[in-house]
Structures are given as C-alpha cells and as structure tokens.
Amino acid sequence: MAMSEEERFRFDLTGFLVRPAILTPDEVAAIVDQADRIRHNPESLPPEHRRIPGGAASLLIDHPKVIEVLHEIIGPDIRLEACGLTWRLKGESHGELHGGARGQADPIFGYRVQNGRIHAGMVRVVFELTDVKKEDGATCFIVGSHKRNFPMHPDHMSWEDGKESEFLVRYECPAGSAIFFTENLCHAGPIWKRDTPRIAILHAYAHLATHWHRLTIPPEVIAGLPREKQAYFREPWIADFRTRPATRNTMERFMGNDEPVVNTDHRS
Numbered sequence: 013m014a015m016s017e018e019e020r021f022r023f024d025l026t027g028f029l030v031r032p033a034i035l036t037p038d039e040v041a042a043i044v045d046q047a048d049r050i051r052h053n054p055e056s057l058p059p060e061h062r063r064i065p066g067g068a069a070s071l072l073i074d075h076p077k078v079i080e081v082l083h084e085i086i087g088p089d090i091r092l093e094a095c096g097l098t099w100r101l102k103g104e105s106h107g108e109l110h111g112g113a114r115g116q117a118d119p120i121f122g123y124r125v126q127n128g129r130i131h132a133g134m135v136r137v138v139f140e141l142t143d144v145k146k147e148d149g150a151t152c153f154i155v156g157s158h159k160r161n162f163p164m165h166p167d168h169m170s171w172e173d174g175k176e177s178e179f180l181v182r183y184e185c186p187a188g189s190a191i192f193f194t195e196n197l198c199h200a201g202p203i204w205k206r207d208t209p210r211i212a213i214l215h216a217y218a219h220l221a222t223h224w225h226r227l228t229i230p231p232e233v234i235a236g237l238p239r240e241k242q243a244y245f246r247e248p249w250i251a252d253f254r255t256r257p258a259t260r261n262t263m264e265r266f267m268g269n270d271e272p273v274v275n276t277d278h279r280s
C-alpha cells in the first residue's frame with residue numbers, strides 16, 4: 013500500500029492529509045511562473061498554457077505521490093473533474109465553511125470505509141506553491157465532519173478568530189506540498205492574511221463512474237496535453253456492452269485510441 017499506516021489513520025480520522033514538499037523547487041518555480049503569467053500577462057504564454065492544467069501545471073495531473081493516494085482512497089479508476097488556479101491577495105477569501113452536509117451515503121461525496129478499505133467520493137487536492145503558515149489563512153477543516161451523523165451545528169460554522177470551532181484545524185507546509193481532503197469534510201477558504209499572495213492549484217478527483225463538475229477547461233488546453241494526461245479527463249463510464257466481452261474504459265484503452273475527450277465545448 014502506498015500510504016503509510018499513519019497517513020491512512022490520519023486521513024480517516026480527520027478527513028484531510030498533507031504530503032509535504034512532493035514537488036521540487038524547480039517544479040514549483042515553473043508553475044509559479046506560469047501562474048504569474050496567467051494572472052498578469054497571459055499573452056506571454058501559448059494559448060494551451062493559459063489555463064490550468066496546461067503547461068508546467070500539467071505535471072500535477074498525474075503526479076505519482078498524488079495518484080497513489082487517490083487510488084487507495086477512491087479506487088483504481090479515477091477522473092480529474094476540475095482544476096483551477098487560486099491567486100489570493102491579502103483580505104480575500106473563498107468564503108464560509110461548507111461541505112459535509114450530504115452524509116456518508118451520498119454517491120458523489122460520501123465517505124465510507126469497509127473491509128479495511130477507504131471509499132471516498134470526490135477528493136480535492138490543493139497544491140500549495142508557497143510556504144504556508146497556520147496563521148496565513150489557507151484552507152481549514154472541521155476535522156471529523158466527513159463522518160458526522162448529525163447536521164453541522166451553527167456553533168461550529170465560523171472561522172473567525174475567537175469564534176472558531178475547537179475542531180477547526182489549519183495546516184502549515186512548505187511550498188510544493190499536496191493537501192488531500194474529502195469533499196465530505198466541512199471546509200473553508202478563509203481570509204488570506206499574508207502580504208504576499210496565496211498561490212495554489214486545486215484539483216477535484218472522483219471515481220471514474222461519477223461526474224459532478226461539467227468540464228470547463230478550454231478544448232485547446234486539453235488538446236495540448238499528452239495523451240496519458242488527457243486520459244484523466246476521459247468520459248465517465250465503466251463498461252460498454254455493445255462489444256463482447258464488454259469494453260472497459262481503462263487508461264490503456266484510452267491511450268490506444270484517438271477519440272477526443274468529450275464535453276470540451278463548454279467554457280466557463
């Protein structure tokens with residue numbers, strides 16, 4: 013198994029996991045440079061690199077230290093549904109605590125454990141591209157809420173200093189770290205407090221059979237990716253019974269085909 017026992021215990025108990033510094037300083041620098049150009053000077057990039065996950069950021073799509081965890085907590089067949097750049101200035105926030113409202117049985121977001129295996133629904137991965145301290149205001153979590161049995165209580169729904177739940181946990185990590193959290197966990201992107209921006213990339217991975225986010229990545233960005241990375245955006249189906257035996261929607265099948273990734277005609 014790819015996760016250590018401690019990582020599995022921690023992720024199951026709290027709903028999130030930090031893998032520190034999985035990216036090299038050079039990888040971080042290249043993605044930060046791309047992010048800076050996307051934000052301030054997109055014309056300096058070729059069109060297929062002007063949105064995440066194109067360009068330098070494409071290395072995040074299938075980073076082995078991420079995929080090995082996702083295979084263990086979602087399953088062997090996964091998709092990448094949504095990706096985006098966060099460039100958050102001091103005083104800006106993503107918003108209030110949210111998530112964790114759907115319960116464990118939900119087919120898209122539910123978090124379940126059976127026979128020694130975690131079956132998480134959608135899992136978000138945050139790639140922090142700067143060093144983050146607890147007091148900076150990166151993503152925070154109400155730990156354990158992914159397994160709650162009663163509705164989130166209003167006394168535990170604030171991230172304001174002095175008013176926050178005792179179960180609200182923040183992380184700190186070096187640049188190039190990946191933070192995994194189940195979308196069933198109540199979480200927030202609170203006010204960013206540092207003078208320098210929060211530069212992060214957020215991915216949402218899901219089981220190959222589920223589909224929450226309609227794809228909004230421009231077709232030229234998908235087309236610019238190598239085939240093995242395009243495979244993470246393949247259609248959400250498992251078996252095609254028009255053939256005998258049924259065709260399975262595996263990575264290997266996608267790689268051996270030249271069919272386009274579908275749904276790329278819808279821009280956000």
Ligand SMILES: O=C(O)CCC(=O)C(=O)O
Nearest residue numbers: 106150151200201202214
């Ligand atoms: O911005 C953050 O730190 C959290 C983002 C978030 O909650 C989301 O993308 O769903």
Ligand SMILES: [Fe+2]
Nearest residue numbers: 110111199200
């Ligand atoms: Fe969220």
